[in-house]
Amino acid sequence: KSRYCRGVPDSKIRIYDVGNKKAPVDLFPFVGHLVCDEKQQISSEALEACRVCVNKYLTKLVGRDGYHIRVRAHPFHVLRANKMLSCAGADRLSSGMRHSYGKPIGVAARVDIGQVLLSVRAKDASEPHVIEAIRRGKFKFAGRQKILKSLKWGFTKYPREEYAALRKAGV
Structure with a gap:
């Protein structure tokens, strides 16, 4: 927003974390990521559609408390359009490309490229369901995306082996 760009419509996506958000770290070791493979703009509507799609599929197959989805792309960029009239006699009314802001x-x-759009953490047993849910959500976006399995434990920064060792040590 600025003095030139007033009255920006609200983003369609309001909720970025869905599912069992309060689940302890130990409960959901598996993480699947949806990673962007192109430099592009993704509308807030597309992000919301993806979130809803992934959430519905996982709720059906894993249960409401069996996962945690986090949308990691945030829509801040304002899109503008120079409205054109398409009715009869529009050429007399419209100003064409004059004052086209x-x-x-x-x-x-x-x-x-390589930015994570969406992450899902769940139990190891529900790995195929998470991958399928992300694949279904992928169709809501234009361009290319990749589905990656994380080597880390849940949403932590520690690799699985290191996390298990730290847990045993009582850290």
């Missing part, structure tokens, strides 16, 4: 129509997340 558009009105805000929505917001989008600007993502890079």
Whole structure:
């Protein structure tokens, strides 16, 4: 927002964390990521559609408390459009490309190659369900995305072996 870009419409995605958010770290060791493979803009509507799709599928197969989804792309970039008239006699009313600075129509997340769009943590037993849920959510975005399995334990920064060793040591 700025003095030039007033009245920006609200983002469609409001909830970024879904599922069993309060689950302890030990409960969900497996993590699947949806990683962007192109430099692009993803609308807030697409992010919300993906979140809803993944959430519905996992709720059905794993249960409401069997996972934790985190949407990791945030839409801050304002999209504008120069509205054009398409009715009869529009050529007399419209100004064409004069004063063509558009009105805000929505917001989008600007993502890079290798940026994580969505992460899901769950139990090791529900790994195939998580992968399938992310695959279904992938269709809500344009461009290329990859599904990656994380080598880390849950949403922590520690690799699985190191985490298990630290847990045994009582750290």
